[in-house]
Amino acid sequence: MRSKTHVHTKINGEERDFLCEPRQSLLEVLRDTLNMTGTKEGCNDGNCGSCTVTLDGRIVTSCLVLGVEAEGREITTIEGIARGNDLHPIQKAFLENAALQCGICTPGFIVATKALLDKEPDPSEERIRFFLANNLCRCTGYDKIIQAVQQAAKEMQA
């Protein structure tokens, strides 16, 4: 057994401590150590975007971040998007637009969309497509996802 490192971090606004091996990714820590399985693994090499979280406000694929790198950082995952018992407007828009089929890519898309709309409240379709090009969806052909993002943008500005 490898020795483990103590890591102190803040996840979805709460202080969290965990132990991890140097070789463990943040994705693995979130899922296996902290039982936060909303963040999904699709490829484990940074190409599908299913494991997207924010690290100090910037989106990252958590499979390419080591658990130990989270020391002293702030992380937001899909579990931290809803406002208490109310869904976030992005989550509502995804449901109202049927923007998910199997749903495995949905957490990554929602986290990435929030990162976009928090900084750019009124992105063009082209900008949305560019920003979300790191997130693969194989079910929807993206059409309804783009529409959901456009609707969410409108509602978040209102």
Place this chain on the structure above:
Amino acid sequence: MSTPSYSVIGTRPIRHDGADKVTGRAIYGADFQMAGMLHGFILRSPHAHARIKRIDTSKAEVFPGVNAVVTTKDFPAVDDSKIVDLGEGNTPLRWARSNVLADGKVLYRGHAVAAVAAVNAHVAEEAAGLIEVEYEVLPCVLTAPEAMKPDAPILHQDLKMKELGETTGKVSNVAEHFRHVMGDIEAGFAAADVVVEREFNTATVHQGYIEPHNATALWNNDGRISIWCSTQGSFVVRDATAAILDIPVSQVKVTPMEIGGGFGGKIPVYMEPVAALLSKKTGRPVKILMPRQAVFEATGPTPGSYMKVKVGAKKDGTITAAQAYLAFEAGAYPGAMVGPAGMTVFAAYDLANVTIDGYDVVVNKPSTAAYRAPGAPNAAFAAESVIDELALKLGMDPLDLRLKNAAKEGTRRADGPKFRRIGCVEVLEAMKNSEHYKSPLEGSNRGRGVAIGFWFNVGLPSSCTLNVTADGTVNLIEGSTDIGGTRTSIAMQAAEVLGLKSEDIHPTVVDTDSIGFTGVTGGSRTTFATGWAAYEAAQDVVRQMKERAAKIWDVPSETVEQAGGVYRSNGHSIGFKELAARIGETGGPIVGRGAVNPRGVGGSFAGAIVDVAVDPETGKTTILRFTSIQDAGKAIHPAYVEGQMQGGSVQGIGWALNEEYFMSGDGRMMNSSFLDYRMPTALDLPMIETIIVEVPNPGHPFGVRGVGEANIVPPQAAVANAIAHAIGTRLTRLPMNPPAVMEAIWQKSTSPRS
């Protein structure tokens, strides 16, 4: 058929599992955790074709943190001639089992050889690296035409070719050659004024679901096995695992977790029996997650193919003869889905003279699995390219040529069946009348392409139970994995019968112990067949509710009528909710049951219209506009029907333009990651327009046909036709990536042809 008016069907309610899936709470297979759980890792072959001379697991077994190692020797001995049905057809058990853990030979790079269970996945992977496997590397063969040559390396010494239904006794890589004949093909071509004949090749492509395969198994101390996994068919996993482990099906319980895409690729079992073996050896639950590279290298892609298609027509556009030669790569074991290709290749046309030859050929690539209308997109790429070229030669509008020869009710297909009511003409007319087709396309290096495709859809058994609750809602229990909103499309059909709202039905997908047999979520069957089971169960509830109302009013139950959830008799009336509140006092629980094995399957036609721009400097094709048109029969939830059409269209676009297994000569897939296996991203696409055509299927209570598959059949050909019109020369090989397009442009400039 008159158009009935519905109150729930055709509306767009929020899906029942929506909140779970946008908050991260939905539990997919990989999310499943259990106390004491071990983690497995599978060692895979580095060679495409090799004899296994020796496996030494001793070093792995003593590695710290390792609990068990298994190889094919850990499977029980069973009769080699046993045949099992693994969801989409019959397979000899020895093949099904040796694909799970190689027995004697490895047949493709990535073929599973051994597995380790350990305290965590990293330790299991490290230990797997200590397993010594001595291989005698054999020459490999990677394409159907190569594998059909007389001197080709043979994959299976026990595979005897079946020729036109007869076993020949000849050892061959060709598992089967079949032929469909209708009319007189020679006379048909003799009567033609114009004949077009072309050869086509398509590369192996993968379903590309975002969630890798996963399986957790517990072989309990009472001898029963529990499995939690992401599968399209929990009962298939149950039956296949039981067969491979040679135990009764009653000893296996499968719980289908949420599933992250399948498209046909999550019907076969890969790791479930292995996890079960590891659990038996360790006495603990074992979870195995498949790495993405293994998903590409070792799970079922769809066949690459070599095809020849020849079609002749008179000057007025009447097709006089159509001939197809289809050689499909099955991968390591027979079953290339060339049968469905033969059934669909000319299905859109009413033809007198047809010959179709199909070859199911094994090669040293992963064993192919279903992929959305399996076989049909390959065949349609060939046939619809030829039809397009024929239209050009005849000077006809390509949709008019198709309409002139379109299949309709009563048309006999070359493979035998006569069509019942179908929507081929309606789809073609919708294409012709679409805003897209009527719009002008201007600019150089731009082209518009159209194509039509068919998928026959399947039935298979389904079960459904409805439990009425005292607050007037209904809990719906079913066994169909929900990959794209089918909980809701099934619940809506029950709601329609009961006169309730979609939100009044609470659907749950349960394990194989808790519901009657239910076939796979595949073949576009779930909304059709499990929806029908829900319809039957709802009728059963209505019958029982009428009895309760009759009891309250003291009238004969035959006098009670129900409409819109209100029960009436002889001046009395009571609503569903009010009546539900009284079921305790009127006789106790009401449980409705539905179990169906439907025969009234209705095939679906789909069309595609696409505008492309081709960059003559780079060969890159940009999709400017795309419209998908499909006959849904009846769209239960139109938003999810559109979603199927858009998703299938985009998979077809990826297949057309970029996706392929790029193989080295020694059988290594050189692009086994999402970086290099280039699936479409949001940036690659425009919005995908949809036109839902509704020609009700007379074989379903609400007219449902099923919409999961036909939409992926026409895009490849439509894109090919659009590119041909943009650059003035035709590509006959998929994918039509920038190098292939540049090659075609250069060839055209050096040797111009018509």
